Amino acid sequence: MNAQGVAVIGVGQTAFRSRYDEMTYPELAQEAVALALTDSKLQPEEIDAVVFSMAPTTFMGVADADKWAVDYAWARGKPFMRVHTGGATGGSAFQAAYSHVASGQYRTVLVVGADRITETPDAQFVLNLIWDAFYEQDFALNTVTMTALATQRYMHKYGTTEEQYANVVVRARRHALNNPSAHLKGAIDIAAVMASPRISWPYKLFDICPRSAGAAAVVVTTEALARERCARPAFVTGTAGVSNTVFMGDRMGPAADTDFADFSELKLAAHECYRQAGITDPMRQIQAVEIYDPFSSFQFPQLESLGFCASGTAQRLSDEGAFDMDGALAVNPSGGTLCTNPIGVTGLVRAAEAARQVMGRSAAMQVKDVHNVVATAIGGSTQFFTVTMLSDEPRRRATAG
Amino acid sequence: MSKTAATSANRVVQGEWHVRYNYPVGEVGARFFDALKERRIVATRCSASGMTYLPPRAYCERSFEKCDGFVDAGHEGTIEAATIVSAAFDNLPAPPYAIAYVRLDGVSTAMVNFVRGMDLTDVPAAAAKLKPGTRVKVQFVELPEGRITDFHYVLA
Numbered sequence: 001m002n003a004q005g006v007a008v009i010g011v012g013q014t015a016f017r018s019r020y021d022e023m024t025y026p027e028l029a030q031e032a033v034a035l036a037l038t039d040s041k042l043q044p045e046e047i048d049a050v051v052f053s054m055a056p057t058t059f060m061g062v063a064d065a066d067k068w069a070v071d072y073a074w075a076r077g078k079p080f081m082r083v084h085t086g087g088a089t090g091g092s093a094f095q096a097a098y099s100h101v102a103s104g105q106y107r108t109v110l111v112v113g114a115d116r117i118t119e120t121p122d123a124q125f126v127l128n129l130i131w132d133a134f135y136e137q138d139f140a141l142n143t144v145t146m147t148a149l150a151t152q153r154y155m156h157k158y159g160t161t162e163e164q165y166a167n168v169v170v171r172a173r174r175h176a177l178n179n180p181s182a183h184l185k186g187a188i189d190i191a192a193v194m195a196s197p198r199i200s201w202p203y204k205l206f207d208i209c210p211r212s213a214g215a216a217a218v219v220v221t222t223e224a225l226a227r228e229r230c231a232r233p234a235f236v237t238g239t240a241g242v243s244n245t246v247f248m249g250d251r252m253g254p255a256a257d258t259d260f261a262d263f264s265e266l267k268l269a270a271h272e273c274y275r276q277a278g279i280t281d282p283m284r285q286i287q288a289v290e291i292y293d294p295f296s297s298f299q300f301p302q303l304e305s306l307g308f309c310a311s312g313t314a315q316r317l318s319d320e321g322a323f324d325m326d327g328a329l330a331v332n333p334s335g336g337t338l339c340t341n342p343i344g345v346t347g348l349v350r351a352a353e354a355a356r357q358v359m360g361r362s363a364a365m366q367v368k369d370v371h372n373v374v375a376t377a378i379g380g381s382t383q384f385f386t387v388t389m390l391s392d393e394p395r396r397r398a399t400a401g
Numbered sequence: 402m403s404k405t406a407a408t409s410a411n412r413v414v415q416g417e418w419h420v421r422y423n424y425p426v427g428e429v430g431a432r433f434f435d436a437l438k439e440r441r442i443v444a445t446r447c448s449a450s451g452m453t454y455l456p457p458r459a460y461c462e463r464s465f466e467k468c469d470g471f472v473d474a475g476h477e478g479t480i481e482a483a484t485i486v487s488a489a490f491d492n493l494p495a496p497p498y499a500i501a502y503v504r505l506d507g508v509s510t511a512m513v514n515f516v517r518g519m520d521l522t523d524v525p526a527a528a529a530k531l532k533p534g535t536r537v538k539v540q541f542v543e544l545p546e547g548r549i550t551d552f553h554y555v556l557a
Contacts, residue, residue, distance in 0.1 A: 021413065061416055122491035133424045134434075135456035138550050139500055139513045140486060140493045148484040149502060156533045198487040201528045245462055249511035252481035253504045255452060257463075260482065 003102040005223030005394045007233035008355035010040025016183040016214035016340040018118050025065055026072035029114035032215035033073050036110065040219040041229055047219070048106040050075035052082040053093035053113030055344035055379070058126045059211075060119040073112050086130070087143075087292060088241075089113070090216075090347025091377025091386030095239045097220050098388075102236075107222055114215035115342035123211050130381065131246070143294070144208060146248065146381060148200040151297035153252070153261035155202060158300075158312035162202050165296040166193035167318060169206050169338060172293070175325065176335025178364035183212045183340040193296075202297075209294040209341035216345045218352050223394055234355035237372070238277035238389035240269040246381050265385045266305035266376065273387040274307070276395065279372065282307040288330040288357050288367040290350040291376045294337045299323070302376060303331065306387070325367065333357065333365040347377030347386065354390040432471060433457045434547040442539065442552070444508050446470035455505060455512040475506025476539040477557055483516065483531035485524050497521040503537055503554055515553045530556065 012035025014020075020028050037044060050073050052066040062068060066082035073080075083093040090113060097109040117123050124142040131137045154160060167190055176185035188206070196205035226233035242265040244251065244258060251260040258264035270282075279285050291302045300314035308329055309317055317323065323331035332338075334353045337346050354373040356362045370392065377386045426434060429445060433456070436443040445468035446453045447461030453472060454461070461468055483501035499519055502511035516537065521527045536557040545551035 061418070125491040125493060128490075128493060133422075134426055134430055135549050136513055138548075139515060140490070140498065141500070141513065142490060142493070144488075144490075145484055145486060145500055148486075149482040149500065152484055152528070152531075153482040153533055198524055200488065201485040201524055247456065247510065249455070249481070249502045249504075249513060250462070252502055252511045253479075253509065255509035 003395070004104050006098050006101045006220055006236045007223055007226035007230070008218055008220055008236065008359070008390065009226050009230040009233050010036050010042070010219040011217065011352040011355055012036030012039055013181050013216040013349060013352060014214045015181050016212040016342055018211065018213065020116060020213045025060055025062065025114060025116060026069040028116065028213070028215045029069045029112055030072040032114065032217040033110065033112050036112070036217035036219050042108065042219060044074035047074065047078065047108055047110045049079040049100055049109045051093050051097045051100070051109060051111045052080065053090045053111055053344055053348045054082055054115065055084055055086055055089040056126060058120070059117045059123055059343070060115065069114065073110065079106070085384040086379025087294065087343060088347055088377040088379030088384035088386050089344050090349065090351065091375065091388060092241065092347070092384070094218060094348055094351040094388060095241060095386060097218070098236050098239050101220055101222055107225060109220050110217060111220065111348060112215070112217035113345040113348050115344040116213035117211035117341070117343060118213060144203065145200050147295045147297065148203050149248070150260050150382060151202055151295070154297065154301060157261050158315065160300065160315050162194065163190055164315045164319060165202065165207055166190040168296045168299050169193045171324060172332060172335050172338040175333055175365070176339040179334045181214070181340070182335045183210045185335060185339060203295065207296040209338050212340050212342040214342045214345065216349045216352050218348060218355065232359050232392070234358035234390040235392070235394045236388065237391040237395045238273035238279070238387070240272035240276070241384070241386045242266070242269040244383045246383055248381055260382070261301065262311060263301040263305050263378070263382070263385065266302055266387065269385050269387040270306045273374070273389055277372065277389040277391060279389070283309070283328060286329065286372045286374055287370045288333060288373045289375070290332055290334060290336065290353045290373065292337055292347060292350060292378045293332065294341050296338060298378070299331060306374060306376070330367040333362065333367055350375040350377060351388055351390070354388070358390045358392050427459070429457050429459045437551045438545050438547045440541045440545060442474040442476070442505065443471050444474045446472050452509045453507060454510055455508050472507060474508045478503040478505035478537055480531055480535040480537060481511040481533055485521055485527050485531070487524060499527065499531060501531060501537070501554055505539070516555065517553045518555045
């Protein structure tokens with residue numbers, strides 16, 4: 001089956017910060033919708049369906065808040081679905097919108113999400129509740145401790161130092177200086193990261209993303225309409241997702257078929273995404289990535305599993321500047337998730353930033369001569385993985401089947 | 402759910418959720434938790450895949466067959482991942498504490514629990530003692546009551 005060509009023709013995002021006390025949750029979502037429609041030069045009635053990107057709603061404290069946002073997203077009278085795969089939500093929501101259009105069911109689809117994590121004072125208690133009440137919840141698991149566990153395993157495997165992770169934070173905050181929407185940004189040094197308070201070994205405070213509020217929206221449509229409305233659309237040339245068991249302990253030791261330290265699931269997803277997009281040499285064919293990195297340790301295993309370098313070598317390349325704006329691969333020109341994390345929207349922001357790079361609309365964040373940009377998202381107990389390719393040309397190879 | 406009125410100073414409405422739950426542990430879980438009272442840790446085994454699971458599973462996630470055996474896990478094991486928590490989180494234990502995924506002898510998968518009895522004052526020094534590959538043993542509480550918190554790990 002040949003899928004209908006799909007492209008992004010417009011994106012919108014609010015600034016991200018700790019609080020948005022001047023507006024309610026759905027009003028925040030509406031801001032992003034209005035921005036995305038303006039960017040797409042579309043009227044609300046030209047949207048055929050709406051996909052709502054929202055992870056746990058317990059942070060902002062209205063259960064299943066997607067229903068609250070329906071009319072604010074101008075979805076009244078249209079098909080509407082919420083997608084939720086934890087931190088991978090935005091990646092999955094974007095891929096659902098892609099499928100809506102690729103299948104021929106709808107012509108133009110709006111993906112929108114809003115989140116506000118500081119409505120409740122401690123997100124990590126809410127995140128502890130994603131584990132079962134019998135075997136795992138009692139042991140203070142949350143996204144900080146869960147990923148600290150993976151990081152300790154990775155450090156042991158590859159000899160990574162705390163300073164090498166600190167350098168990732170320094171680069172992220174520097175990149176974010178070019179991003180008007182970024183929550184955290186600034187010129188800091190490795191010593192500042194090392195001096196920030198210890199949270200969960202090996203993490204210090206600066207190794208960890210902020211809790212952000214804000215909204216983002218993306219408009220995807222058919223190749224035909226995209227060419228009509230947009231001088232330089234971002235074509236969706238690959239979409240893949242891989243899920244794994246909630247039990248992290250199944251992903252460790254000699255019997256495991258993936259390694260919790262390496263995010264090996266992403267290798268499987270990247271293989272499928274690259275097959276669709278005709279990518280055979282990622283480092284040569286892909287100019288920038290917007291990867292999901294709420295912790296400083298999330299870049300190395302992802303860059304390795306995405307095929308940019310061999311396992312255990314990303315840390316050295318990072319030290320050498322290979323992932324700087326003018327390096328071999330621009331890693332998170334936006335500053336990434338380390339600088340901005342509105343959880344239910346974060347994966348969508350990755351896709352939006354990747355699309356803007358391809359469209360040449362990234363302003364101060366713009367990477368030169370962009371042809372392909374990959375976006376990832378990761379969620380649950382590090383168990384949902386999405387890989388999405390945005391390109392300046394339509395899909396080079398038809399999907400299998 | 403309770404609410405207080407918005408104050409004119411900040412226009413923020415305060416709320417709190419109080420929700421109660423009753424979670425059934427299931428038959429496989431009941432066997433595991435009953436065994437804990439006898440200071441035994443019972444894993445499920447799938448003869449089709451050869452996998453032995455902790456936490457116990459009704460079905461094998463590799464073979465998609467029903468797990469067809471129960472085996473007693475060893476009371477010693479190997480750390481696969483660990484962390485030391487220095488920060489306080491709402492409704493979670495007071496820091497510092499150490500958490501580890503440990504693969505108990507005879508089991509294919511690792512199970513999370515606290516590692517107790519360590520001096521955690523110097524975090525990097527304590528972390529060096531919890532590297533993957535480190536051997537630990539299971540220590541039961543004095544009066545097990547059939548809960549996962551009936552035991553924890555200590556360095557072997």
